[in-house]
Amino acid sequence: MKVLVMRDVAIIGVYNTKFGEMWDRSFRDIFVEAGVGALEDAGVSGEDIGGLYVGNMSGGQFVEQEHIGALIADYSGLSRNLHLPSTRVEAACASGGLALRQAIFAVASGYQDITVAGGVEKMTDVSTSIASSALAAAADHEWEGMMGATFPGLYAMIARLHMHKYRTTSEQLAEVAVKNHYNGSMNPIAQYQNRITVDAVLKSIMVADPLHIFDCSPITDGASALVVAPADIAHKYTDTPIYIKATAQANDTIALHDRRDITTLDATVIAAKRAYEMSALTPNDIDLVEVHDCFTIAEICAIEDLGFTKKGEGGKITEEGETAIGGRIPVNTSGGLKACGHPVGATGIKQTVEITHQLRGEAGKRQVDGAEIGMTHNVGGSGATAVVHILSRNR
Amino acid sequence: MTVARFWRKQVHRYNLVGTHCNECGEYFYPPRNMCPTCRRDGKIEPHKFNGAGEVVTYTVIRTAAEGFVHQTPFVLAIVKLDEGPQLTSQIVCDPEVAYIGMKVKPVFRRIGQSGERDIIHYGTKFVPV
Numbered sequence: 331m332k333v334l335v336m337r338d339v340a341i342i343g344v345y346n347t348k349f350g351e352m353w354d355r356s357f358r359d360i361f362v363e364a365g366v367g368a369l370e371d372a373g374v375s376g377e378d379i380g381g382l383y384v385g386n387m388s389g390g391q392f393v394e395q396e397h398i399g400a401l402i403a404d405y406s407g408l409s410r411n412l413h414l415p416s417t418r419v420e421a422a423c424a425s426g427g428l429a430l431r432q433a434i435f436a437v438a439s440g441y442q443d444i445t446v447a448g449g450v451e452k453m454t455d456v457s458t459s460i461a462s463s464a465l466a467a468a469a470d471h472e473w474e475g476m477m478g479a480t481f482p483g484l485y486a487m488i489a490r491l492h493m494h495k496y497r498t499t500s501e502q503l504a505e506v507a508v509k510n511h512y513n514g515s516m517n518p519i520a521q522y523q524n525r526i527t528v529d530a531v532l533k534s535i536m537v538a539d540p541l542h543i544f545d546c547s548p549i550t551d552g553a554s555a556l557v558v559a560p561a562d563i564a565h566k567y568t569d570t571p572i573y574i575k576a577t578a579q580a581n582d583t584i585a586l587h588d589r590r591d592i593t594t595l596d597a598t599v600i601a602a603k604r605a606y607e608m609s610a611l612t613p614n615d616i617d618l619v620e621v622h623d624c625f626t627i628a629e630i631c632a633i634e635d636l637g638f639t640k641k642g643e644g645g646k647i648t649e650e651g652e653t654a655i656g657g658r659i660p661v662n663t664s665g666g667l668k669a670c671g672h673p674v675g676a677t678g679i680k681q682t683v684e685i686t687h688q689l690r691g692e693a694g695k696r697q698v699d700g701a702e703i704g705m706t707h708n709v710g711g712s713g714a715t716a717v718v719h720i721l722s723r724n725r
Numbered sequence: 726m727t728v729a730r731f732w733r734k735q736v737h738r739y740n741l742v743g744t745h746c747n748e749c750g751e752y753f754y755p756p757r758n759m760c761p762t763c764r765r766d767g768k769i770e771p772h773k774f775n776g777a778g779e780v781v782t783y784t785v786i787r788t789a790a791e792g793f794v795h796q797t798p799f800v801l802a803i804v805k806l807d808e809g810p811q812l813t814s815q816i817v818c819d820p821e822v823a824y825i826g827m828k829v830k831p832v833f834r835r836i837g838q839s840g841e842r843d844i845i846h847y848g849t850k851f852v853p854v
């Protein structure tokens with residue numbers, strides 16, 4: 331791979347704002363907090379930065395604001411004097427993961443040194459129905475949305491077929507939500523701090539059969555940011571740089587109905603394959619993973635498609651506790667999209683911040699013992715974009 | 726969705742007209758003008774599907790998007806047409822009777838409403854055979 335001629339890249343600073351419904355805080359307030367937090371964590375200042383890449387799905391629909399790159403640089407104090415280049419990256423719910431990828435490219439290529447990758451979404455300034463319509467635009471509007479499809483509806487169709495083919499149960503789906511709420515209860519930034527039961531999930535209202543409201547991730551405000559640098563100079567800024575071992579992306583058809591197999595996200599399979607090749611690692615080497623659980627069924631598919639279990643056994647290994655903290659492969663220690671919240675443009679960065687905290691050994695009550703290598707998995711739409719990163723304590 | 730945006734694909738939506746690649750033989754619905762297999766070597770022509778198909782998977786939408794709220798609960802499905810392509814549409818039936826593998830045929834129906842002026846649009850839904 332061409333990567334061989336590129337520079338190694340490390341994360342030297344990270345920050346997440348609180349996730350949740352933040353009616354007292356604006357789009358600008360939260361991204362400035364995230365950016366400043368990441369720079370402080372890295373111990374760098376504006377003068378050290380080469381540029382910014384910001385994931386944002388739909389400022390236009392959520393806060394009627396486009397030109398997000400410029401706005402963020404401006405209100406972060408990086409425009410009037412420094413005139414830093416700032417670029418918005420959009421790939422629906424995978425915008426954050428793609429923003430990180432662009433920052434890695436900038437540093438790996440030698441074009442920039444210290445670079446910021448961030449993500450932000452302010453989703454609660456509009457009504458729930460407008461937010462749902464905005465999110466639905468990540469699917470094929472003309473041939474899915476126009477026929478009455480919603481996002482829960484698309485993932486419900488994946489779930490239905492997964493149950494049909496592999497005997498996955500509603501109880502197994504519910505176990506994903508129960509685990510992620512448990513993890514979220516130990517994460518101070520999580521939107522939901524409460525623990526829930528399988529029974530509560532199954533008794534919550536049905537949104538799109540077989541998915542209940544507790545199978546769905548919420549609407550969230552939040553911002554996350556991190557700072558990347560050439561690995562060769564990372565130790566100047568931090569005692570524990572976290573190294574990027576792989577960045578990989580794959581795309582697939584925009585509409586679910588055009589996929590080779592409705593229950594497999596081929597974009598995830600291919601992105602993971604590319605990431606494993608790039609890092610010369612295998613699923614057995616990964617100590618923990620943050621996956622894109624926009625719905626409980628999405629986590630089941632993700633752990634299968636990333637290679638942590640055989641196709642069809644995601645529900646079973648979840649039920650058996652293999653994906654819990656302390657299990658064989660802890661999944662979504664942050665609480666995932668389900669409990670930590672899903673500010674769509676920020677999610678891919680938040681996942682990376684969580685893995686960085688874990689690999690540094692600073693994840694508090696949810697710390698995975700001896701975590702050395704972690705993975706993030708960020709999906710756009712119903713699987714038209716997948717981004718996978720592998721991070722390590724060791725270069 | 727504006728009138729023009731819907732009208733542009735009216736023939737495809739009303740009459741289940743998609744496309745066919747004469748080079749590799751694959752059928753497309755929704756219509757594609759670029760064959761993913763043959764790309765620029767493809768020979769794309771219109772194709773009217775007779776619409777016979779089968780339910781690949783389905784859900785019952787209970788919380789609907791704007792323009793569809795008055796129809797809830799309704800069955801949304803991925804239907805595989807006999808010629809091969811799969812599409813997303815609604816099945817006009819009691820949610821209790823829908824199942825994977827159910828044989829269906831097309832019907833012309835009101836699909837939904839959109840925009841502040843509530844433009845009603847029509848298209849193809851399916852019914853059990």
Ligand SMILES: [Zn+2]
Nearest residue numbers: 746749760763
């Ligand atoms: Zn062809």
